[in-house]
Amino acid sequence: MWEWVWEGIRQGIVTTGYPARAETAAGVSPGFPSGLPRTFTDPEEAETLAACCPSEALVREGRQVIFRDQRCIHCYRCLRRIAPPQEWRWQGNYEWAVSPRPRAELAKKFDKSFRRSLHLRVIDAGACGACLSEIEQLNKPYYNMHRLGFFLTPTPRDADLLLVAGPVTEHMRLPLLKAYEAMPAPKAVLALGACAIYGGVFGSSFASLGGVSSLIPVDILVPGCPPPPLAILHALLALVGRAEPHRCESIASPQGGESHV
Secondary structure (H helix, E strand, O other), X not given: OHHHHHHHHHHOOOOOOOXXXXXXXXXOOOOEEEXXXXXXXXXXXXXXXXXXXXXXXXXXXXXXXXXXXXXXXXXXXXXXXXXXXXXXXXXXXXXXXXXXXXXXXXXXXXXXXXXXOEEEEEEEOOOOOHHXXXXXXXXXXXXXXXXXXXXXXXXXXXXXXXXXXXXXXXXXXXXXXXXXXHOOOOOEEEEEHHHHHHOOOOOOOOOXXXXXXXXXXXXXXXXXXXXXXXXXXXXXXXXXXXXXXXXXXXXXXXXXXXXXX
């Protein structure tokens, strides 16, 4: 007992220094493959690499293989099943937030009054539990999102941001829509993880809408399966103008064409 007490006194408060400084601790991110797109001399090599990906995050275009991070589920098949060339590396980054809106439009959503006071309502839209576990870490001492001015709220009527995890099952379609409509303006939506972005391994079916943007407009997306807590923090900081998103681009909806975000 006293050994644990002494260890706590010796270590003090252990909280990540992000975003003031980069986080270098091991295990804080599953990472993404780097060195892509890559051109192969042999088209069969490109086909072999792309074919090992079950979520089509790796796509062959001629002799080239490109990487779509929004579809990656961190299965590591590309790393484990293929003898990787020297150029093939795995980078442990975590700043993954993608905005479907132009940067200026995203910055206009929330003014400076939201930079240190943003309230989040989490919606489980059929998630497996992995993304929810990562969200839970944000409230614990190591990540401590309260220090950055981010807080959870139990009701959408007090929420500025709807944080949605899961592919949006048919049973959660109406509750999600009602939660969004109950939020005061200005309001934003964050699609967390591959399932919320495009349906993930569940896709679009009679039981799943295949992503949040099929139902409500989305302001920012966090790839990963599940995204690590630091990736979520980066998305929140980008939303309130305290960090730059990884990129801003149009996101295709699961039904094809451009989503209404």
